[in-house]
Amino acid sequence: MEDGPTKEFLVNILESMDGGVLTIDKKARITSFNHSAEEITGFKREEVLNKECYHVLKNGLCEERCPLKETLETGKPVYNYEIMITNKQGKKIPVNITTSPLRSSNNEIIGAVENFRDLTKHEGLWGKLRQERNRAQQYLNIAGVIIVAINEKGEVTLINRKGCDVLGYQEKEIIGNSWFDLCIPERLKKELKGVFKKLMEGKNELVEYYENPILTRTGEERIIEWHNTILTDEKGYIVGSLSSGKDITKRKQAEAELIRAEKLASLGQLAASVAHEVNNPLAGILVYLKLLHKKYKEKTLQTAETENQLLKMEKELERTTRIIRNLLDFSRQSEPNMRPVNLNKVVEAALLLVGHQISLENIKLEKKLDTQIPLVLADFDQIQQVLINIILNANQAMPDGGSLTITTSIAEGIHIGESSKKTVRIDIKDTGVGIPQENLSKLFTPFFTTKEKGKGVGLGLPVVHGIIERHNGKIEVDSELNVGTTFSIYLELMDEKKD
Ligand SMILES: Nc1ncnc2c1ncn2[C@@H]1O[C@H](COP(=O)(O)OP(=O)(O)OP(=O)(O)O)[C@@H](O)[C@H]1O
Ligand SMILES: [Mg+2]
Incomplete structure (x- = not known):
């Protein structure tokens, strides 16, 4: 470009071109600006020379992508980039830009050249197509x-x-x-x-x-x-x-949160309302019964048989209030009332309540209780509740009969939380329908049930889980479809807890 005639030759070519051409130096300052460039942008050459190009050719997309800057940085051309520029009069003009690097004789990048065409000048099919495309693009972006x-x-x-x-x-x-x-x-x-x-x-x-x-x-x-x-x-x-x-991320999160909150709320409400509905009349009946009993004793109301029956009713009712208290405890997430407990005795106590039902359903009951198991610190009533819930589920999983095996044993090296524990293990094994793989993870979620309305509310296992958790114990499920299910409970030995 040092050469006079060569420059004149080039300038002539530039001026005769039907398309804007501008060149910039390494600092993006405009070094040449042809006649078409003046026509398209509305700026005179004198106004733009030595100014940084983006001061002149303003466009909304400049921050997103500037082809000239890209060429300066990468040394690579950019072809047919379509963009809206704002001309001197403030009018928006769509242009098609192609840029390529300018190099010195030793191949160093010293600037870039840009040629751009005013797309509104293009008549005919191509221009119309392009306009359509631009409009579509705008719609897409809006x-x-x-x-x-x-x-x-x-x-x-x-x-x-x-x-x-x-x-x-x-x-x-x-x-x-x-x-x-x-x-x-x-x-x-x-x-x-x-x-x-x-x-x-x-x-x-x-x-x-x-x-x-x-x-x-x-x-x-x-x-x-x-x-x-x-x-x-x-x-x-x-x-x-x-x-x-x-x-829809936000909506989904809100929905999940709502479902969780609703579940928790209804769980608490359910427990509280059941307790209130049933607890008061029960307490009344109990008082009444006791009164009757007292009368009987004083006046010898009837025969010894009646007394026996009355005593049974009293016992039954006391048990009912205890169960309801457990439900209340669960809704309050109360701490268990820990005492040294022989788990074999809890199994027997649970079977006392549901054993009768099992035998009616044509289910063979087998007990394999290890008489040597040590005591554990537990809430007798709550563990009984756990066993009843699991046994009832097993029962319902065997509508055509089957066998139920309850085993107690000592299990060592059981991982609970961080550490390895010595525990008493209770297995409740049925030969029922089994649990599909996809349901295993949902078992302990409140209100998950596969039972028809009226038969199950899906609270049995969540209650079980809550109780075992508060005992720092562990519960596992092993199930195979049409073969059966085993629930295993581990509770830490008493002496271990004391160290
Ligand atoms: N031994 C089992 N065999 C097969 N499926 C089981 C067994 N135990 C639990 N399930 C499945 O787990 C679900 C949840 O049990 P969960 O005890 O929590 O609720 P439920 O028995 O349906 O109702 P609820 O106990 O509140 O009356 C059951 O509906 C059943 O699908
Ligand atoms: Mg149940």
């Missing part, structure tokens, strides 16, 4: 939902601004990359890729609506509600998919 198109290889071919915002990536970081590798959490990748592949091969029906989490740049997951359509070419072959997605 849309409050994520819009993403994926080709048959799973690569992103289009993503709107909302999509970029949610994901935390820039458009150019997503376009051309595999949607599944970039934006789907690791645990779901394989499955979703498989589903998509089958969809593209026409082997799967399109699921028009689904929810799945996506992975953002920061590693956070967002739950998106997707609506999908299949993209086909003019011959009807599947070439990709187009989806719109709404970020």
Whole structure:
């Protein structure tokens, strides 16, 4: 460019070109500006020379992507970048920009050249198409939902601004990359890729609506509600998919929170209302019975048989109040009333209450109680409640009969929390219907039940879990469908607790 004639020659060419051309130096200052550039931008050459280019060519996307800056930094050209610029009069003009680096004789980057065309000047089909495309792009960007198109290889071919915002990536970081590798959490990748592949091969029906989490740049997951359509070419072959997605993370969190709160509230309410409804009349009956008993003793009301019956009723009722007190305790999450307990005795006491029912149901009961088991510190009533709940479940799992085996034993090296413990173990084994794998994790959730209305409320096992937890014990379930289920309870030995 030092050479006079060469520069003049170049300037002539530049001036005759039907398209804006400007060059910048390394510091992005404008070093030349041709006639078409003046026409498009409305600025005179004198006004812009030596000024930094973005002061002149303002555009809304400059922060997102500036092709000139990119070329200066990377040394690579940018082709056909379409952008809105604001001219001197404040009018917005769509332009198509191509940039390439300017190098010195020793190949160092000394600046960049940009040529740009005013797209509104383009008449004819191409211009109209382009305008349509721009308008569509604008619609996509205005849309409050994520819009993403994926080709048959799973690569992103289009993503709107909302999509970029949610994901935390820039458009150019997503376009051309595999949607599944970039934006789907690791645990779901394989499955979703498989589903998509089958969809593209026409082997799967399109699921028009689904929810799945996506992975953002920061590693956070967002739950998106997707609506999908299949993209086909003019011959009807599947070439990709187009989806719109709404970020429903907040809604989902709120829902989960509400369900949890409702469950807890209704659990407490249920326990409290049952206790109130039943406890007061029971207490009344008890007083009445005692009175009757007293009268009988004083006046010899009837025969000895009557006394016997009355005593039984009294005992039964006392037991009922105790059970209800347990339910109340549970709703208050009260600490158990710990005493040295022989668990064999608790098993016997539980069977006293439900044994009769078991024999009616054609269930063979087998007890394998180790008479050598040491004492444990436990709340007798609460552990009895635990056993009753588990035995009743076993009972209900064997509608056509079967066998129920209750075993007590010493189990050492049991991990509870951090440490390894010496425990007494109780196994309650049935030969019933079993529990499907997918239900195992839900067993201890309040109100999880597979029983028909009226038969179960789904509180038995949550109560069991709460009690065992407060005893610092452990409960395990082992189940096989149509073979049977074993619940195992471990409670720490008494002397161990004392050290
Ligand atoms: N021994 C078992 N065999 C098969 N399924 C079982 C067994 N024990 C529990 N389950 C399953 O676990 C579910 C939850 O049990 P849970 O005792 O908590 O509630 P429930 O028995 O349904 O109702 P509730 O005990 O409150 O009357 C049951 O509905 C049943 O599906
Ligand atoms: Mg139950």
